[in-house]
Amino acid sequence: MLRTFYKLYLTLIASILLAVFVVVPGMQYMLIPRLTPSDANDLRSTMYILRDMLSVQDEAKREKALDEVQPTLTMVRFDLLDRSSVVLTDDQQRRLDLGYAVDIDTPGTILLAIPPSHQLLRTRDLQAPGASSLFRVVAWTVVVAMLLGGLFFWLRSHWRDLEILREAAQRFGDGQLHVRSGLSARSSVAPLATRFDSMASRIQTLVSTQSEMINAISHELRTPIARFGFALALLKSARDEGERRRHIAAMSDDMAELDQLVSELLSYGALGQPGRDPEYCQVDIAEFIDSVIGSLALEMEARDIHCRVTILPTGAMAPIDPKRSARALINIVRNAMRYGRSQINITVTMTGEMLVIHVDDDGIGVPEADRKSIFEPFHRLDRSRDRSTGGFGLGLAIVRRAITSQGGSVEVDDSPTGGARFTLRLPVSTDVESTANTKAK
Numbered sequence: 001m002l003r004t005f006y007k008l009y010l011t012l013i014a015s016i017l018l019a020v021f022v023v024v025p026g027m028q029y030m031l032i033p034r035l036t037p038s039d040a041n042d043l044r045s046t047m048y049i050l051r052d053m054l055s056v057q058d059e060a061k062r063e064k065a066l067d068e069v070q071p072t073l074t075m076v077r078f079d080l081l082d083r084s085s086v087v088l089t090d091d092q093q094r095r096l097d098l099g100y101a102v103d104i105d106t107p108g109t110i111l112l113a114i115p116p117s118h119q120l121l122r123t124r125d126l127q128a129p130g131a132s133s134l135f136r137v138v139a140w141t142v143v144v145a146m147l148l149g150g151l152f153f154w155l156r157s158h159w160r161d162l163e164i165l166r167e168a169a170q171r172f173g174d175g176q177l178h179v180r181s182g183l184s185a186r187s188s189v190a191p192l193a194t195r196f197d198s199m200a201s202r203i204q205t206l207v208s209t210q211s212e213m214i215n216a217i218s219h220e221l222r223t224p225i226a227r228f229g230f231a232l233a234l235l236k237s238a239r240d241e242g243e244r245r246r247h248i249a250a251m252s253d254d255m256a257e258l259d260q261l262v263s264e265l266l267s268y269g270a271l272g273q274p275g276r277d278p279e280y281c282q283v284d285i286a287e288f289i290d291s292v293i294g295s296l297a298l299e300m301e302a303r304d305i306h307c308r309v310t311i312l313p314t315g316a317m318a319p320i321d322p323k324r325s326a327r328a329l330i331n332i333v334r335n336a337m338r339y340g341r342s343q344i345n346i347t348v349t350m351t352g353e354m355l356v357i358h359v360d361d362d363g364i365g366v367p368e369a370d371r372k373s374i375f376e377p378f379h380r381l382d383r384s385r386d387r388s389t390g391g392f393g394l395g396l397a398i399v400r401r402a403i404t405s406q407g408g409s410v411e412v413d414d415s416p417t418g419g420a421r422f423t424l425r426l427p428v429s430t431d432v433e434s435t436a437n438t439k440a441k
């Protein structure tokens with residue numbers, strides 16, 4: 001911003017200097033009365049003629065006679081004065097007596113004696129060639145034009161960059177989401193352009209994520225709906241009660257799957273909704289982990305999965321959103337049950353600033369190349385496409401939103417027990433607590 005004003009100052013100073021040192025001296029040159037030798041000769045001839053004309057007049061009538069001829073003379077005006085009122089050198093006196101026109105010190109002033117009297121004819125108000133009022137108007141117009149020209153020069157670059165930005169905004173608004181301003185960092189509107197470009201990138205990403213989501217949702221809905229339609233058709237043509245019951249059971253499975261998909265989608269959407277902040281409160285970490293494991297205990301027992309929990313330090317309290325954190329941990333432990341074999345280890349540690357939860361399993365693990373993408377919605381690895389093991393691929397996307405909304409992070413690694421290690425990190429410093437309290441209000 002400051003650079004913009006420096007530029008303006010420099011441009012104005014340059015214009016003013018140009019006007020002061022070039023235009024004004026030029027005007028003065030044009031305006032100051034100067035007589036060329038031939039002008040002076042013409043003037044003298046005119047004066048001799050006037051002298052001859054006036055010398056035959058009565059002294060009292062000379063003024064009137066002079067006034068009568070005055071309008072015909074354009075470059076100069078004449079007047080009459082008494083010789084005693086002018087200070088003259090001896091030489092000037094002598095030359096006047098001899099009947100010569102005499103130049104005196106005041107520029108452009110010539111005197112001529114009118115015999116037989118003490119009267120002198122004097123040039124007065126000698127007009128310079130550029131002294132007309134039209135010339136003055138033109139000269140001042142040039143000065144103002146130079147200042148305006150300087151201003152225009154300064155404004156031009158801003159105007160051009162704003163025009164580029166306006167055009168980019170218009171094209172973006174017309175749906176060309178790839179358009180960016182492309183202005184350099186040296187442009188005077190660079191801060192605005194950078195904001196526009198980053199806003200455009202965010203909107204483009206959002207729009208493409210939304211349309212990818214819509215595609216994925218449609219794709220996920222299609223399979224159970226198609227199965228449902230098929231079962232319905234078979235139900236219509238069923239011949240006995242047993243067959244009918246089988247089709248109805250298949251249809252209710254499909255409905256349950258649809259219901260689960262919709263409720264997972266709602267959870268995912270709710271976590272991303274602006275204005276829905278986490279609700280923090282002080283949580284006893286051991287109790288929190290206990291309740292999560294408790295909610296999955298029956299499933300674990302049914303699958304013969306053993307879970308070991310280690311919490312350091314015991315009796316630790318932390319300011320977290322219990323609902324969001326429980327949702328995240330349940331999804332991760334469920335994955336460990338689904339993709340692991342028989343052992344799950346949950347290790348909780350807490351430093352002054354961070355609550356860290358590791359969930360280790362002894363399954364197939366997650367290949368390094370997929371460790372980022374599995375957190376994207378509907379992303380499942382090929383080996384879990386089978387419905388018997390894989391779900392919709394929304395579980396980890398929900399985990400990421402639930403944890404990052406609390407300022408935390410989630411990542412996957414190799415586990416020392418052979419499978420995958422999911423690590424949740426939640427900030428628990430007093431800063432977070434105070435932010436949490438403010439947010440809770």
Ligand SMILES: Nc1ncnc2c1ncn2[C@@H]1O[C@H](COP(=O)(O)OP(=O)(O)OP(=O)(O)O)[C@@H](O)[C@H]1O
Binds near residue numbers: 336365379390397
């Ligand atoms: N503990 C794990 N071990 C190995 N692979 C895993 C593990 N957890 C997740 N994955 C892989 O990451 C993918 C995404 O997991 P996510 O929880 O998002 O979806 P899902 O379990 O397939 O379905 P959902 O959780 O929606 O029912 C899984 O399909 C699976 O391939």
Ligand SMILES: [Mg+2]
Binds near residue numbers: 331334396
């Ligand atoms: Mg899952």
